Amino acid sequence: MGGRLTLSQPSRGFRAGLDSVLLGAAVAGDRKSLLDLGCGVGTAAFVTMAHNADLTATLADQNAEMIALAESNASANGFATRVRIVLADVAGKGAERRAAGIPDNAFDSVIANPPFFADGAGTLATDAGRAGSRHMDAATLDLWIKTAAGAAAAGGEVIFVYPAQSLAPLLAGFEQRFGAVTVLPLTPRPDEPASRVLLRGIKGSRAPLTLLASRALHDAESRAFRPDFDAIFRGLARLVW
Secondary structure, eight states: OTTSOOOOOOSSSOOOOHHHHHHHHTSOTTOOEEEEETOTTSHHHHHHHHHOTTOEEEEEESOHHHHHHHHHHHHHTTOGGGEEEEEOOTTSOHHHHHHHTOOSSOEEEEEEOOOOBOTTOSOOOSSHHHHHHHBOOHHHHHHHHHHHHHHEEEEEEEEEEEEGGGHHHHHHHHHHHOEEEEEEEEESSTTSOOSEEEEEEETTOOOOOEEOOOEESBOTTOSSBOHHHHHHHTTSOOOOO
16 A cells, blocks of 8 residues: 555565555545444554544454454554444354444445455365455355445445455345446456456346446566555555455
């Protein structure tokens, strides 16, 4: 983020990367309230807040270590008065989430970077924190989508970033609960398969699905980011889609 954010991360386990920055930059610029589900150290939410001085945010995670780091990061970046950070299980019961501080029908934007691997796929880390941050079956993923739908206000946007190879269950859950679903495939380079997708749905909309043209992060012969993504990762631009 070009020095705009200073973030402490755990020495072991899941560490926020490009996906978190892309997610935070993908939020519409006119939003006033944000919920970050499974916030980790707060990267995605803080990226959004850096672009929008009027935004207030609630960050939720079930990992107490991550919550402590998110609180420290909020203070270090001057966001403490604009953010609330709560310990909550995204896939838990609704009454428990509400008691923790995640109300229903309350947020203009809800974002999530859920754990990646489908049940039984990939190689899980031996570190429990890292495994918990990467491992999720389709049923649990659907609970995350259900939670996001419940927390979003009418007309609010819900945005997830996810590996492209696992798009099917995510898209199914979105189409069940949202309209105006928009899919943005992101590729490492032109003419390569998509490695990740951004998925956005609007609560209460009846508009049809839109599949956008894929966007490449790098040029074919270069390791450098394309100018539009370089600006995003330096904190100079939002992701407009």
